[in-house]
Amino acid sequence: MVFLLLAGWHLSVTVIEQISTSYREHSRCQQYREERRVENPYWPFAPVRSLSLQQVPSEAARVGSAPCAFHEELERFSGVRQSYRFFHLSAGVSVLSMTTRFWSVWAAIVALLGLLSATSARNWRNSGTGAIALEEAWTVPELVNLITATPPPGQPFDEFKASFLDVHGRRLDLMNQNNIDFMVLSCATPCIQGISDPATAAEMAVNVNNQLAAAISNNTARFGGFASLAMHDAIEAAQELRRAVNDLGFQGALLNDYQQSGPDNTTLLFYDQPEYDVFWQAVTELDVPIYFHPRPNIAQIETLMYAHAPFIEGPSEEYAVTLANHILGLCTNGVFDRFPTLKIIVGHLGERLPSDLFRIDEQLQRLKSKGLVMQRNVSSYWRTNLYETTSGNFATALLRFHIDEIGLDRIMYSVDYPFVPIPEGEAWVLSLSQVLSPKDLNSLKRGVAIKLLHLDDE
Numbered sequence: 344m345v346f347l348l349l350a351g352w353h354l355s356v357t358v359i360e361q362i363s364t365s366y367r368e369h370s371r372c373q374q375y376r377e378e379r380r381v382e383n384p385y386w387p388f389a390p391v392r393s394l395s396l397q398q399v400p401s402e403a404a405r406v407g408s409a410p411c412a413f414h415e416e417l418e419r420f421s422g423v424r425q426s427y428r429f430f431h432l433s434a435g436v437s438v439l440s441m442t443t444r445f446w447s448v449w450a451a452i453v454a455l456l457g458l459l460s461a462t463s464a465r466n467w468r469n470s471g472t473g474a475i476a477l478e479e480a481w482t483v484p485e486l487v488n489l490i491t492a493t494p495p496p497g498q499p500f501d502e503f504k505a506s507f508l509d510v511h512g513r514r515l516d517l518m519n520q521n522n523i524d525f526m527v528l529s530c531a532t533p534c535i536q537g538i539s540d541p542a543t544a545a546e547m548a549v550n551v552n553n554q555l556a557a558a559i560s561n562n563t564a565r566f567g568g569f570a571s572l573a574m575h576d577a578i579e580a581a582q583e584l585r586r587a588v589n590d591l592g593f594q595g596a597l598l599n600d601y602q603q604s605g606p607d608n609t610t611l612l613f614y615d616q617p618e619y620d621v622f623w624q625a626v627t628e629l630d631v632p633i634y635f636h637p638r639p640n641i642a643q644i645e646t647l648m649y650a651h652a653p654f655i656e657g658p659s660e661e662y663a664v665t666l667a668n669h670i671l672g673l674c675t676n677g678v679f680d681r682f683p684t685l686k687i688i689v690g691h692l693g694e695r696l697p698s699d700l701f702r703i704d705e706q707l708q709r710l711k712s713k714g715l716v717m718q719r720n721v722s723s724y725w726r727t728n729l730y731e732t733t734s735g736n737f738a739t740a741l742l743r744f745h746i747d748e749i750g751l752d753r754i755m756y757s758v759d760y761p762f763v764p765i766p767e768g769e770a771w772v773l774s775l776s777q778v779l780s781p782k783d784l785n786s787l788k789r790g791v792a793i794k795l796l797h798l799d800d801e
């Protein structure tokens with residue numbers, strides 16, 4: 344009797360789920376318009392939960408149909424994970440059912456439906472050869488005035504600034520002209536990491552994530568998202584990451600180095616401390632990568648360290664040094680020992696770390712006797728936990744050296760648009776065909792990223 348109820352319930356739910364998609368989308372849009380709330384698309388496979396969309400993406404609010412597009416995308420994104428649930432549930436019911444002969448027909452039907460629903464992988468524009476780019480900046484109107492970087496030569500500042508707000512215009516044209524299939528967008532530095540007040544930071548993170556989800560909602564075949572997170576509180580950060588991945592369909596998160604904090608901004612929070620273990624636990628459970636991106640230092644550090652040579656502030660020197668410290672903090676404080684499956688991405692060819700592993704390993708080895716908790720050497724974490732991208736660092740000889748040091752399967756292409764022009768990246772990629780085999784070039788441009796971002800997972 345129990346089996347019959349279980350199988351019958353599951354079968355009906357599965358069938359209803361499959362055939363009533365359009366009806367549910369319709370009612371969800373209606374509900375959204377009435378209440379500006381959205382129900383958890385996973386129901387009944389996860390606890391019922393309402394997501395507050397009070398900070399509705401301004402863009403979505405303006406365009407009447409956008410909220411529905413947003414929901415369609417929620418649905419589409421969640422399809423993959425939902426399918427897993429179908430599959431596991433179906434498999435479970437099948438096994439139970441098969442314990443008695445009588446239920447074998449049910450078992451076959453249920454298993455078949457489960458398999459059918461489990462074959463819906465993410466729908467992205469996969470040309471078979473186009474690149475995937477994953478350190479690509481975007482921002483919200485509220486934060487666009489924080490953009491102070493120097494544009495690429497010849498580009499007027501206003502146009503440069505506007506390109507951070509653009510998704511479907513010039514950016515997409517450049518992707519089309521330069522053979523980029525898929526781009527993961529993230530909030531331009533320092534974004535949330537530059538907000539010292541915890542409540543303001545948490546609210547802005549939700550706002551930025553909702554706006555990004557809305558901005559890419561009508562073209563998720565070409566655009567993905569890395570979440571922005573307030574890192575003042577590790578538990579809240581983990582919650583927002585879960586929401587961004589499970590409900591908004593993001594591919595992971597991007598943190599702009601340390602979180603500034605405190606009334607005068609001088610408390611710097613580094614995620615290599617034990618209180619962030621709860622965050623890393625969530626990250627590994629979700630199995631998404633976290634991108635570590637540089638940020639400008641707080642004013643006090645800029646003065647002490649860079650007033651003597653102000654031109655080396657920013658990307659030429661300061662960014663790499665500060666971020667490399669944070670990555671080495673993760674290594675030496677044992678974060679990768681505690682979370683062996685944690686995946687961290689470091690841009691700009693690894694912020695110089697893979698160029699310097701000989702000395703880093705040798706010097707740290709000497710400190711094992713002085714209480715260094717790290718169980719392995721930094722080189723080895725580059726083979727198991729750390730990835731690098733080529734963003735804004737198109738140095739062919741260095742790339743080849745890094746392939747020797749950390750392996751081709753740890754290196755992904757990226758541009759760093761709009762700080763770096765997309766055609767410059769494409770020209771470099773084309774030139775790489777002289778030094779890399781087609782298979783290796785394919786791995787660099789897309790192969791590693793497809794796996795890491797779960798783009799083709801079923």
Ligand SMILES: *[C@@H]1O[C@H](CO)[C@@H](O)[C@H](O)[C@H]1NC(C)=O
Nearest residue numbers: 402406511512558560561562
């Ligand atoms: C998505 O919406 C934007 C306007 O926000 C529009 O310019 C673009 O063409 C749309 N893209 C698709 C694929 O519908």
Ligand SMILES: *[C@@H]1O[C@H](CO)[C@@H](O)[C@H](O)[C@H]1NC(C)=O
Nearest residue numbers: 537538539603606607608642
């Ligand atoms: C703290 O940083 C914010 C921006 O990040 C800035 O507006 C504010 O002036 C800073 N406060 C101090 C005391 O430096």
Ligand SMILES: *[C@@H]1O[C@H](CO)[C@@H](O)[C@H](O)[C@H]1NC(C)=O
Nearest residue numbers: 701704705719720721722723
């Ligand atoms: C780093 O550790 C790996 C094993 O984890 C070892 O094979 C390698 O020789 C070590 N490298 C250095 C420079 O100590």
